[in-house]
Amino acid sequence: METVIMDGRTLNTGAEAAVKNPIVLARMAMEHISCSVRSLVSREKTPTNVEPAIIVHGGAVAFPGDKKEKALEGTKEAAFKGYRMLIDGRSALDAVQAAICVLENNPTFDAGTGSPLTSEGNIEMDAVIMDGRTLNTGAVAAVKNVKNPIVLARMVMDHTDHCLLVGQGANQFADEEGVPRIPKENLITEENRKKFKDSFGKALTTDFSTRGHDTVGAVAIDRNGNIAFGTSTGGITNKRPGRVGDSPIAANKCTQEAADYALDQMDMKLRNAKNNFGAGVIGIGKDGNPVYSFRTEQMAWAWAKDWKLHNGVNPGENNTYTIKTDANGEYKLNKDE
Amino acid sequence: METVIMDGRTLNTGAEAAVKNPIVLARMAMEHISCSVRSLVSREKTPTNVEPAIIVHGGAVAFPGDKKEKALEGTKEAAFKGYRMLIDGRSALDAVQAAICVLENNPTFDAGTGSPLTSEGNIEMDAVIMDGRTLNTGAVAAVKNVKNPIVLARMVMDHTDHCLLVGQGANQFADEEGVPRIPKENLITEENRKKFKDSFGKALTTDFSTRGHDTVGAVAIDRNGNIAFGTSTGGITNKRPGRVGDSPIAGIGGYADNNVGGISCTGHGESITRVALAYDIISLMKYTNKCTQEAADYALDQMDMKLRNAKNNFGAGVIGIGKDGNPVYSFRTEQMAWAWAKDWKLHNGVNPGENNTYTIKTDANGEYKLNKDE
Numbered sequence: 001m002e003t004v005i006m007d008g009r010t011l012n013t014g015a016e017a018a019v020k021n022p023i024v025l026a027r028m029a030m031e032h033i034s035c036s037v038r039s040l041v042s043r044e045k046t047p048t049n050v051e052p053a054i055i056v057h058g059g060a061v062a063f064p065g066d067k068k069e070k071a072l073e074g075t076k077e078a079a080f081k082g083y084r085m086l087i088d089g090r091s092a093l094d095a096v097q098a099a100i101c102v103l104e105n106n107p108t109f110d111a112g113t114g115s116p117l118t119s120e121g122n123i124e125m126d127a128v129i130m131d132g133r134t135l136n137t138g139a140v141a142a143v144k145n146v147k148n149p150i151v152l153a154r155m156v157m158d159h160t161d162h163c164l165l166v167g168q169g170a171n172q173f174a175d176e177e178g179v180p181r182i183p184k185e186n187l188i189t190e191e192n193r194k195k196f197k198d199s200f201g202k203a204l205t206t207d208f209s210t211r212g213h214d215t216v217g218a219v220a221i222d223r224n225g226n227i228a229f230g231t232s233t234g235g236i237t238n239k240r241p242g243r244v245g246d247s248p249i250a251a252n253k254c255t256q257e258a259a260d261y262a263l264d265q266m267d268m269k270l271r272n273a274k275n276n277f278g279a280g281v282i283g284i285g286k287d288g289n290p291v292y293s294f295r296t297e298q299m300a301w302a303w304a305k306d307w308k309l310h311n312g313v314n315p316g317e318n319n320t321y322t323i324k325t326d327a328n329g330e331y332k333l334n335k336d337e
Numbered sequence: 338m339e340t341v342i343m344d345g346r347t348l349n350t351g352a353e354a355a356v357k358n359p360i361v362l363a364r365m366a367m368e369h370i371s372c373s374v375r376s377l378v379s380r381e382k383t384p385t386n387v388e389p390a391i392i393v394h395g396g397a398v399a400f401p402g403d404k405k406e407k408a409l410e411g412t413k414e415a416a417f418k419g420y421r422m423l424i425d426g427r428s429a430l431d432a433v434q435a436a437i438c439v440l441e442n443n444p445t446f447d448a449g450t451g452s453p454l455t456s457e458g459n460i461e462m463d464a465v466i467m468d469g470r471t472l473n474t475g476a477v478a479a480v481k482n483v484k485n486p487i488v489l490a491r492m493v494m495d496h497t498d499h500c501l502l503v504g505q506g507a508n509q510f511a512d513e514e515g516v517p518r519i520p521k522e523n524l525i526t527e528e529n530r531k532k533f534k535d536s537f538g539k540a541l542t543t544d545f546s547t548r549g550h551d552t553v554g555a556v557a558i559d560r561n562g563n564i565a566f567g568t569s570t571g572g573i574t575n576k577r578p579g580r581v582g583d584s585p586i587a588g589i590g591g592y593a594d595n596n597v598g599g600i601s602c603t604g605h606g607e608s609i610t611r612v613a614l615a616y617d618i619i620s621l622m623k624y625t626n627k628c629t630q631e632a633a634d635y636a637l638d639q640m641d642m643k644l645r646n647a648k649n650n651f652g653a654g655v656i657g658i659g660k661d662g663n664p665v666y667s668f669r670t671e672q673m674a675w676a677w678a679k680d681w682k683l684h685n686g687v688n689p690g691e692n693n694t695y696t697i698k699t700d701a702n703g704e705y706k707l708n709k710d711e
Contacts, residue, residue: 135644160577162576163607163610164581166479166504167503167506168578169461169504169577169580173577240497241505241506241509242502242504242506243499245500245501273471
């Protein structure tokens with residue numbers, strides 16, 4: 001079934017196929033239930049039997065004390081969730097969305113629950129998702145009172161002709177889509193409330209690295225060789241209302257070389273800049289291999305491929321786990337010694 | 338004076354220089370009065386005596402009937418304004434900002450005055466400006482009730498630590514900066530009010546090309562070889578509130594880097610976003626042997642190819658100036674209003690292949706004048 005390419009542009013074509021192969025339509029419904037018709041149009045011949053992989057990050061920032069363990073646990077959980085979906089044949093887009101939801105719901109990270117407060121004590125969030133097959137993308141910025149901005153970004157991509165909705169317009173769209181409006185208190189952690197009180201009125205200063213500016217993100221490649229990425233963030237502590245950072249917005253070097261080179265170049269280009277606190281990246285090339293690179297003190301990352309999961313926070317740290325199925329057919333993670 | 342590079346990071350250094358050369362500080366004040374201290378830090382040795390140039394566009398969209406003549410006039414006026422400033426020694430950043438203000442104030446174009454209405458009958462505007470010398474950038478999106486969004490974008494760059502402010506936060510910032518709040522009626526033209534009434538409730542459809550989605554933009558290189566770009570837009574008719582296209586996102590709607598060049602894009606925002614058009618062109622210029630024209634042409638062709646199955650790809654156009662200082666333009670839409678000025682010549686056009694030329698002279702009073710070549 002993975003080898004069938006359906007032109008979903010006209011409902012008739014889809015229905016004809018369904019009459020002959022009802023299970024195909026059922027599978028399409030399962031995989032694409034939230035995708036609009038246009039996203040089923042294949043851009044190129046689709047390979048099959050690609051080894052799926054996913055890599056996530058929980059921010060290129062310092063994770064002091066017990067935050068480090070929580071960051072390791074959180075990224076591991078997100079990568080594992082996405083990977084289980086990929087080996088079950090789900091799309092890269094769905095795996096990325098699910099992994100990011102795990103990170104958004106985890107108060108350790110600066111996205112969704114756990115986002116930092118603006119200078120006015122509110123939470124404004126940004127998120128983007130992109131389908132590498134069609135180049136479709138959807139994003140929201142400066143959106144409030146929703147639990148999972150990445151889900152809203154997906155809806156922008158699938159249910160509108162636009163790529164980015166911001167502010168009140170984004171919240172209006174959320175209401176139209178039936179996304180529940182939640183009080184900001186649900187998203188605020190004690191730690192961020194304290195940071196807000198401590199820094200009230202102060203502009204961005206040198207303690208940027210402890211200020212919880214960790215964006216979360218994921219990149220995945222599925223069994224069909226389709227690649228997707230997503231990013232979600234609450235921004236930086238005490239940011240000006242309406243401030244939007246980089247997140248929402250899409251040579252012979254392989255992925256690792258390109259990432260390393262670009263990060264070094266960035267440091268060089270911005271060496272005289274007032275504020276350059278560095279960056280980290282995660283990626284998967286069309287060769288299917290997850291890579292990561294960072295020039296900050298730490299970055300929480302985790303990737304899964306070929307029944308192995310790796311994660312780390314400190315430079316050079318690399319914890320490995322093996323994924324097995326237990327007697328009940330459930331997927332389990334076992335730390336390698 | 339153009340050869341003096343001041344390290345403006347500490348006021349002491351600036352003041353010492355001022356005691357010796359008061360006219361230097363006066364010149365700095367004139368040129369950089371709205372720039373923050375950090376933007377005076379030079380990234381590299383600054384060349385002098387570069388031949389300045391500017392190119393502007395008024396949108397890669399159809400200009401039917403008498404709109405064509407107005408578009409030709411409007412882009413000519415904007416390029417001429419920017420060029421006069423450049424030959425007087427003003428910065429690329431200031432020339433870009435001034436040229437875009439001319440286009441924003443002209444109701445013919447879809448930016449500032451003349452912006453189309455959202456599905457709720459409001460006007461929400463986006464703008465970005467970037468300094469190719471420092472890579473600093475400032476932008477606003479979904480901002481309302483201001484006459485010149487490009488000026489607000491410049492203030493974001495110069496007066497905050499951020500690159501992009503949106504929606505209510507952008508308007509709050511405008512209030513803090515003392516930018517006058519104007520009623521939306523000042524920005525609405527009769528034509529756009531009619532388009533809004535005719536299309537109410539309808540999503541983006543095939544008549545996109547007549548729907549006034551013309552972004553305006555400018556790229557300039559000044560006597561010091563500094564490159565800047567800016568873009569401003571009111572978006573697309575009947576857009577959803579909060580919809581932001583390619584325009585205010587550095588890397589997507591435009592980019593400027595002294596070491597490579599400057600680019601400003603126009604056309605269907607969602608399509609431009611999906612291929613990251615501006616940075617695609619900059620990357621081609623950086624990593625391949627393509628010059629600005631080749632890179633722009635290639636990226637536009639690639640965009641059409643990558644999006645050939647897409648539901649909506651209404652095409653795009655770009656303007657640019659490489660670090661060689663030569664203005665270029667390229668478009669895959671039916672028309673694009675453009676104008677560039679360099680070496681005392683000004684060119685403009687709207688239709689493919691159209692190229693009207695003018696010579697710039699100074700008259701008896703020392704004023705700059707444009708004379709159409711026969």
